[in-house]
Amino acid sequence: MEVDTPARRPVYAARNALNAGQLKDGIVRRSLARGDDEPVRDWLCNHFYRHLVGNFEPVRQLLTLDDARTVLGAEPLPAWLLQRFDETGQGDDQGAAPLVWIDPGQPRVLALEARLVEFLSSRQGTALQGKLERINCPQALQLWEQEHARIQLRLGQGWRQSQPAALRPAVSCASHTLFELRPDSALLRAEMAFESYVMRHCLGQFANHQRLSGGYGQHYAEGVEHGRLRVFSLRDAQGQPHITISLIVRKDGALTVDQVKGKQNRPPVARYYQDLLQCLDALGTDDHSPDDCIAIGIVRTPSGWRLLEAVSDAADQTRLVARYPQLFRRLQAPKPMVQWLVAARQPELVAQGQGQGQVGAVSYATRHLSAQGAIDGHYSTEGIAWVGMSHELAAQIKAGQGRDS
Template structure:
């Protein structure tokens, strides 16, 4: 059964109602499709259905509603006919304007949807029902902290590859609502208010007051649909704006694809960098250009020492390195990189294998894990356990390299063993002990003393019942370099009036620390083997790989030794140790290199290349 349509109402000021709707639409600069819908569908609903009307039954009623002393003839004629009652609608009634605003909000949100261009097909009733559903959904989200974004709360700062950076420049509830909108989508604390309905208290209160008092500036990367992706905050610091935080969703590092957007903002606003770790993790670096600061991407950084420091502290930046040479790979590994990605051969497989070694697989014994991970990269990598002696060498490259397949093989492999053993020779020299690299034996020579053993066992946490776990940890973290994330290394050096002893001691600390670590790890390894705490199979694998690290990362023995001495000084400085010990290492290095029979003079730098040594070994079937 069809409902009887409502009779049209006789509105005495319909023309003024239409004119008011059109005037407000022009003032808002509505889209043409929205303006057209208001002039048709919304006007018809207002005339036929708006409830808040005044009946007009006399000339006095006309004068009261319209404000004109003499009504026109048509009004007098209708009044005399005593027909259907006439009504008056206030064109500026607040409830009418509120309903109009709802409709404008509803259609504006759909300008980019599949309904665009089809607004004329939507009746007022359908639009009202859809708006109500939207509003109910918004209310549910609001109870979880969501508030709608308001365009007048945002000021565009700069266009970017993925949208635009806007600054939150409002105040009061408008600002607080925008903070809540940002926080809801980004899932961080910026707009988390203790009282969500009133937008008061909590973290949101702190940021809102900071913005209103001029102590904080907030920027948001918004996509074309106004969705936030990165939040940047600046703080007022000694009369200048300084970079505070750069956050992605859930307070994580922003996605790497937004680094270019952040660069656009920073080079537009030019805040001072006071050592933002967020910025470093994203791979963006501040550089002074005269009296201003400029920001560049990690891949475009020309300062090698700064690039080394960042890569050691944030090894994931290896993926942004323009030329990931062997040194960059070893440095990223030293910083604890978990993923290598595409790296240059032939060193890439070596580094990839070492990454796999660091995996935490507690269910697999250390020796088996080491063998398995290296075997995946290099077939025949490690020899299986010796079951019995045979006339021909069996097993992997390591066993063949160490034991040889005859006189020629022994002659070929001995220089590589001696070269690897010579890496820590300086430290044995400091102890007054001959490292005895000529022997080709892994275990350190006697004469190191019990005092040194007690010191090293304490350092590595080797105690009764914990020796196996301590040695396993030593092997698994063998290529990790301590202090690469030290603030003195990561933070750009600022002007300081402190005494020289309190400042960073050298310009390329990451490279120097790697040299010192490589020398000391080989030294520790030989001692552990001598004390029967580490078996030779694991020991030789690590020692040879460490020698390859040294060969890849330094120009010659002198370069390696000088870097290690500086690295020792840095290590002592940051560890609060005595400076005279670093001086002793410098003196020992000079004396050692002056020795007539110095191992570093005897062994040419170019004599070691582990990848060539592997290729030179004949392939035998494994046992």
């Protein structure tokens, strides 16, 4: 299943990451939690780590000592960092490699890692398995894309009928049924191949079409067969798939939504959203909202899965924005508590959203982020718009010419 590709270079660029140790620790922790084989973990700690430090975007550029203090918070400044800046806190070494800070938990990092784990796992049992260290991260990503392009060309070859014995009804909706692909069925892989043929994604794309083994299909099939993954298909009354859902099974039994794909790895069609919400609620997943769901405006709240437009409870909004600040601008009517929360953590988001039912006190608190002048065609002072006041009248008032005689 496909995810967005960050910009990349063919080699690892010279760049310093202030939180390089945190990045590597996160890679190791997630790899151990997944149970990756040691060669896969070693590759990630080498090539993926170097790709993050040198090539990954987006990053935060640290141009001054104040920038570094902001991202480090209460952590002490290392001696080498102090030597990098002059007495004014500006960069002192013009020839030094750029200094950046990378959010280790941002969705793009995790999505890129998932893509690479999929690629590395599909090498098992191939001639490339013992040569992984010769392949750098940009090359691996290029191979992944080339293979998925070939998958698209091969999709038109052959047809597999759906295997009802490999399906277990999970949720009944108004016009669709959510089926789970049974991990204990001898026809599991054949059903995965059917799902991929109709949906045009790599879930059931096996390197050997006759034996249904190898390739990306092997990676996903083993995940289902060994209980690490559960796969569901939302189908209509004629048995045609419309959405494929994969869930990660945690060690404690908790279920995390991994991917939610429409046809050709595109977002699901909007007319299926209500059935999708019903199914996700019935599956009893944890509070994680994957990128696939966020992209179409569907999120997990304490009250269940909801469309963003329907998240109106103050507590739900607060928890949601605390975890996904970028969603603040997509809330139709953010509550005052949410506005204050965002103003404290990412005030620029509040400044960009002025005029959207914003509390006056929040507007005043973030006034320094707003340019003086017009907001939505009205004159403003300290970020507060004066409806009906022209620039000419405002200029007269400033000049003392607008007083009553």
